[in-house]
Amino acid sequence: xxxxxxxxxxxxxxxxxxxxxxxxxxxxxxxxxxxxxxxxxxxxxxxxxxxxxxxxxxxxxxxxxxxxxxxxxxxxxxxxxxxxxxxxxxxxxxxxxxxxxxxxxxxxxxxxxxxxxxxxxxxxxxxxxxxxxxxxxxxxxxxxxxxxxxxxxxxxxxxxxxxxxxxxxxxxxxxxxxxxxxxxxxxxxxxxxxxxxxxxxxxxxxxxxxxxxxxxxxxxxxxxxxxxxxxxxxxxxxxxxxxxxxxxxxxxxxxxxxxxxxxxxxxxxxxxxxxxxxxxxxxxxxxxxxxxxxxxxxxxxxxxxxxxxxxxxxxxxxxxxxxxxxxxxxxxxxxxxxxxxxxxxxxxxxxxxxxxxxxxxxxxxxxxxxxxxxxxxxxxxxxxxxxxxxxxxxxxxxxxxxxxxxxxxxxxxxxxxxxxxxxxxxxxxxxxxxxxxxxxxxxxxxxxxxxx
Amino acid sequence: xxxxxxxxxxxxxxxxxxxxxxxxxxxxxxxxxxxxxxxxxxxxxxxxxxxxxxxxxxxxxxxxxxxxxxxxxxxxxxxxxxxxxxxxxxxxxxxxxxxxxxxxxxxxxxxxxxxxxxxxxxxxxxxxxxxxxxxxxxxxxxxxxxxxxxxxxxxxxxxxxxxxxxxxxxxxxxxxxxxxxxxxxxxxxxxxxxxxxxxxxxxxxxxxxxxxxxxxxxxxxxxxxxxxxxxxxxxxxxxxxxxxxxxxxxxxxxxxxxxxxxxxxxxxxxxxxxxxxxxxxxxxxxxxxxxxxxxxxxxxxxxxxxxxxxxxxxxxxxxxxxxxxxxxxxxxxxxxxxxxxxxxxxxxxxxxxxxxxxxxxxxxxxxxxxxxxxxxxxxxxxxxxxxxxxxxxxxxxxxxx
Numbered sequence: 001x002x003x004x005x006x007x008x009x010x011x012x013x014x015x016x017x018x019x020x021x022x023x024x025x026x027x028x029x030x031x032x033x034x035x036x037x038x039x040x041x042x043x044x045x046x047x048x049x050x051x052x053x054x055x056x057x058x059x060x061x062x063x064x065x066x067x068x069x070x071x072x073x074x075x076x077x078x079x080x081x082x083x084x085x086x087x088x089x090x091x092x093x094x095x096x097x098x099x100x101x102x103x104x105x106x107x108x109x110x111x112x113x114x115x116x117x118x119x120x121x122x123x124x125x126x127x128x129x130x131x132x133x134x135x136x137x138x139x140x141x142x143x144x145x146x147x148x149x150x151x152x153x154x155x156x157x158x159x160x161x162x163x164x165x166x167x168x169x170x171x172x173x174x175x176x177x178x179x180x181x182x183x184x185x186x187x188x189x190x191x192x193x194x195x196x197x198x199x200x201x202x203x204x205x206x207x208x209x210x211x212x213x214x215x216x217x218x219x220x221x222x223x224x225x226x227x228x229x230x231x232x233x234x235x236x237x238x239x240x241x242x243x244x245x246x247x248x249x250x251x252x253x254x255x256x257x258x259x260x261x262x263x264x265x266x267x268x269x270x271x272x273x274x275x276x277x278x279x280x281x282x283x284x285x286x287x288x289x290x291x292x293x294x295x296x297x298x299x300x301x302x303x304x305x306x307x308x309x310x311x312x313x314x315x316x317x318x319x320x321x322x323x324x325x326x327x328x329x330x331x332x333x334x335x336x337x338x339x340x341x342x343x344x345x346x347x348x349x350x351x352x353x354x355x356x357x358x359x360x361x362x363x364x365x366x367x368x369x370x371x372x373x374x375x376x377x378x379x380x381x382x383x384x385x386x387x388x389x390x391x392x393x394x395x396x397x398x399x400x401x402x403x404x405x406x407x408x409x410x411x412x413x414x415x416x417x418x419x420x421x422x423x424x425x426x427x428x429x430x431x432x433x434x435x436x437x438x439x440x441x442x443x444x445x446x447x448x449x450x451x452x
Numbered sequence: 453x454x455x456x457x458x459x460x461x462x463x464x465x466x467x468x469x470x471x472x473x474x475x476x477x478x479x480x481x482x483x484x485x486x487x488x489x490x491x492x493x494x495x496x497x498x499x500x501x502x503x504x505x506x507x508x509x510x511x512x513x514x515x516x517x518x519x520x521x522x523x524x525x526x527x528x529x530x531x532x533x534x535x536x537x538x539x540x541x542x543x544x545x546x547x548x549x550x551x552x553x554x555x556x557x558x559x560x561x562x563x564x565x566x567x568x569x570x571x572x573x574x575x576x577x578x579x580x581x582x583x584x585x586x587x588x589x590x591x592x593x594x595x596x597x598x599x600x601x602x603x604x605x606x607x608x609x610x611x612x613x614x615x616x617x618x619x620x621x622x623x624x625x626x627x628x629x630x631x632x633x634x635x636x637x638x639x640x641x642x643x644x645x646x647x648x649x650x651x652x653x654x655x656x657x658x659x660x661x662x663x664x665x666x667x668x669x670x671x672x673x674x675x676x677x678x679x680x681x682x683x684x685x686x687x688x689x690x691x692x693x694x695x696x697x698x699x700x701x702x703x704x705x706x707x708x709x710x711x712x713x714x715x716x717x718x719x720x721x722x723x724x725x726x727x728x729x730x731x732x733x734x735x736x737x738x739x740x741x742x743x744x745x746x747x748x749x750x751x752x753x754x755x756x757x758x759x760x761x762x763x764x765x766x767x768x769x770x771x772x773x774x775x776x777x778x779x780x781x782x783x784x785x786x787x788x789x790x791x792x793x794x795x796x797x798x799x800x801x802x803x804x805x806x807x808x809x810x811x812x813x814x815x816x817x818x819x820x821x822x823x824x825x826x827x828x829x830x831x832x833x834x835x836x837x838x839x840x841x842x843x844x845x846x847x848x849x850x851x852x853x
Contacts, residue, residue: 041648279775289585372672
């Protein structure tokens with residue numbers, strides 16, 4: 001190809017295209033399109049990150065209150081006439097006295113405290129004083145007295161839960177305006193709470209009980225905790241760990257290392273990839289039909305939840321384990337076989353240890369997924385209202401229990417807004433567990449990652 | 453002795469079996485261990501495995517008998533002892549087999565192989581159990597309720613006293629509407645995020661933004677549900693629905709759809725990321741070499757080449773959206789209706805499965821059994837979407853390999 005001589009008449013380029021340094025209209029619009037496109041991409045990422053931030057901030061903002069709780073410190077005179085009418089301090093007789101009598105003792109104690117502190121508030125009625133302390137408080141006092149009957153007749157300092165509305169007032173959930181419309185509280189009661197706070201009798205402090213208490217009934221959100229739910233989740237994770245990990249790893253070893261290429265293994269593989277995409281609620285239906293109706297296992301027991309979650313996480317574990325096994329180069333297997341190891345020895349002595357970090361990472365991620373799963377557990381009856389701790393293992397696997405995510409769902413179905421705060425608090429605990437598991441997985445991956 | 457304790461004890465027996473087997477092997481070998489066919493540890497393992505497998509097999513049989521009802525459900529104690537006896541018998545038998553010519557390693561490998569094979573069968577077993585239990589109970593349902601009314605009925609009004617109208621169409625409409633909104637949110641955002649990540653972002657931005665987006669994928673759906681219920685729902689109601697006079701319900705199709713869209717962003721973006729990265733670099737280089745800008749390369753070369761894969765990713769996301777439960781349970785409401793107003797509460801198949809099975813209705817009533825028919829419908833829809841999507845994605849991958 002020869003260059004055209006520049007002196008040709010057609011060489012009037014300057015008229016049409018202009019300088020290379022100045023952009024013409026077409027280039028300008030192309031560059032603008034380029035810039036727009038780039039902005040769309042950046043905006044998309046921005047929206048995703050923003051959504052994440054808003055999600056976390058609102059949940060943490062809503063739930064932080066669950067970790068703080070208002071307590072009232074009171075000198076309580078344990079009136080012997082009310083709680084031990086026989087007067088012989090016999091624990092068996094005293095255990096027949098219901099919490100109702102202790103409630104009266106407490107009401108009296110609050111009355112006394114108010115008059116002792118010389119607090120005068122207009123429009124304060126008896127109901128307001130009674131509502132100041134939680135309904136949980138009377139059973140709190142009762143348990144303490146039954147433990148130590150010698151306390152009867154004495155005046156003892158008690159640290160009791162304040163009522164849910166009072167607690168909400170100090171967390172800005174309840175205001176003077178809302179109190180006027182609320183049948184369960186009144187502005188006078190809130191003023192009384194303010195006065196008690198000034199005198200240091202009412203304090204809002206860190207709430208360990210939220211982590212250890214079982215669920216509480218509709219009327220006393222201030223006493224509800226996630227203790228049973230954490231234990232139930234723990235039991236279920238144990239079942240998943242004991243069943244899903246060995247079975248998943250064994251299945252992947254067979255499929256990756258030993259399985260002959262035939263129809264059956266093809267079917268198994270297609271099956272596993274489809275199982276991974278089956279909606280989780282379908283596993284719940286399976287659990288209900290197979291484990292509860294057919295096998296007769298008890299409802300809302302951690303063993304059933306664990307079995308359902310095992311079936312659900314198996315595909316995840318199998319897929320990640322197979323990827324980890326596949327990443328071990330064939331030269332390792334060849335070398336082992338070359339020095340006389342059997343196929344089984346080459347796999348268990350050489351390939352498996354090298355694939356272990358990958359398997360562990362996949363397993364932890366599978367467990368994290370199982371921990372946060374809710375839908376299947378709803379169907380096998382884990383929504384039940386459980387206030388008893390399950391027994392220790394292994395019998396406890398068959399006792400009714402709750403689970404963290406299900407407890408959250410349960411609380412969102414209650415009418416008192418104080419339970420929403422509890423639900424967000426439980427979510428924070430769940431997210432902390434998940435964060436720890438994921439960090440562990442990332443740490444393991446970083447520490448043992450090997451490039452061949 | 454209950455079965456769970458029997459299992460623990462037989463685990464202990466297996467450990468004891470290992471030690472016994474090893475010691476016996478040493479004893480049989482005399483001064484020279486090389487006289488043994490297999491190393492002493494294999495003899496130990498063979499005894500442990502025979503003992504444990506014997507116990508487990510008896511336990512399995514007991515469980516099967518329990519399930520089929522031949523055995524009293526709480527006849528645990530006797531069976532625990534039988535399991536234990538089987539484990540001890542296995543131990544003794546395994547121990548007597550040990551002598552210098554015994555091929556312990558081959559025996560152990562055969563047993564391990566069998567166990568591995570059995571484990572891989574569990575996937576098939578699960579699928580079979582799902583399909584069987586769904587079909588079985590759906591069959592029950594259709595004996596009590598006409599299938600034509602179920603599939604073509606436009607009314608969903610379950611009643612306790614019977615005479616319920618159980619048409620799936622309003623639920624299907626709600627499911628599809630919410631999934632559509634979710635895809636409308638997640639596909640553009642996810643796709644653009646993936647394009648930006650793979651074509652524009654500097655390594656620094658990528659190492660920061662990618663884990664953040666993946667974090668969204670690790671958040672449990674109940675958290676999204678609570679977010680929809682407590683934040684997004686009231687927000688949409690107070691600032692959009694009420695001022696525009698479109699309704700005053702906190703839970704709505706739009707609430708659930710938006711939040712589900714956020715949940716699906718990482719799913720769509722990581723799938724499309726894989727697909728975009730699978731487009732050969734030579735195609736990009738060719739387009740850039742001809743003078744096109746990066747965005748023109750993406751739009752006119754990379755995306756058309758990746759289109760089948762992207763379609764597959766969208767189908768997978770759709771199947772996720774259709775099967776999602778907690779977000780719709782907390783965000784979409786429970787009113788079964790067919791309306792086009794996105795600010796109205798509607799309901800989905802998954803919501804109704806939960807509400808029909810967690811209620812107090814009798815398990816053998818059509819009101820409870822309908823959940824299995826709904827579950828089967830859901831299973832078939834998601835399975836079909838998945839099979840089509842996986843087929844497309846696989847076909848597309850082969851194209852560039």
